[in-house]
Amino acid sequence: MTDTKAIPCSEAVRQLWDYLDHAIPPEDQEKVEKHLSFCRSCCGELEFAKEMRAFLATSTAQEIPPHVKERLERFVERL
Amino acid sequence: MSEAGIRDRTKEGFQELVLAELPALYSLARRLVRDGAEDLVQEALLQAFRAFGTLREDGAAGRWLKTILVNVFRDQVRKRSRTVDERPMGDLSDFSLYRTLVDEDPFPYSDSLHTDFLQVFDSEDLREVLIRLPDIYRIPLVLRYMDGFATKEIARLLEAPLGTILARLHRGRRLFERELWAYAEEAGLLTKERAR
Structure with missing residues (x-):
């Protein structure tokens, strides 16, 4: 039987990103889920963690100034 | 070919x-x-x-x-540097950007406070925040959440145990959130948004 003893908010929040990554053992995953089922504040933290991850994932603008691109292209040609 | x-x-x-x-x-x-x-x-x-x-x-x-x-x-x-930069970055255990935003309420008329906060950062602001983090925290954070590397791949790349990478990711995220808040205040991003 898995130990699904309740965990405090501090513990749930500490594990939220790893929970979203599935990087914690299934029993810990279950404990976080159980905590989220009754804690509104931690659900807010969870939503914000999701937003933060999306913010990071979509902030990867691939911009390269034309003069840098030109120099790097010349570098590749000279290899 | x-x-x-x-x-x-x-x-x-x-x-x-x-x-x-x-x-x-x-x-x-x-x-x-x-x-x-x-x-x-x-x-x-x-x-x-x-x-x-x-x-x-x-x-x-x-x-x-x-x-x-x-x-x-x-x-x-x-x-x-032959030594890992483990400078103390202050006590992060109690910092929560989510709660800080609720407590400080920088945009009192907003219905989506947390989303609005993230939207004040453009890509250069975000880069400034990332660059403030020590290498040992910034590298795993960038690779995992911006470039999509798996934590195991990061551990292999950085030649560090998986547990070390997970711990650095955890601390790096806290640090990143704290620096986001500090940067937004210093750069006047919250004031500009408030004045809109």
């Missing part, structure tokens, strides 16, 4: 393959270093050219080049 989807491992094949990857490589380099992104890319290209024969599939070129760039950067960091 010698086979479908595989260019000849020649200089011309290399050039053709890497030119399309330059923007992604340069962007990653800028997330890793404050200055010298172009030099970092050049060194990575040089090493990639030497190792071109080891690339199995053209489709994997982007990830292969990024991996080489991270290796080059890791070696540069090691050369620069």
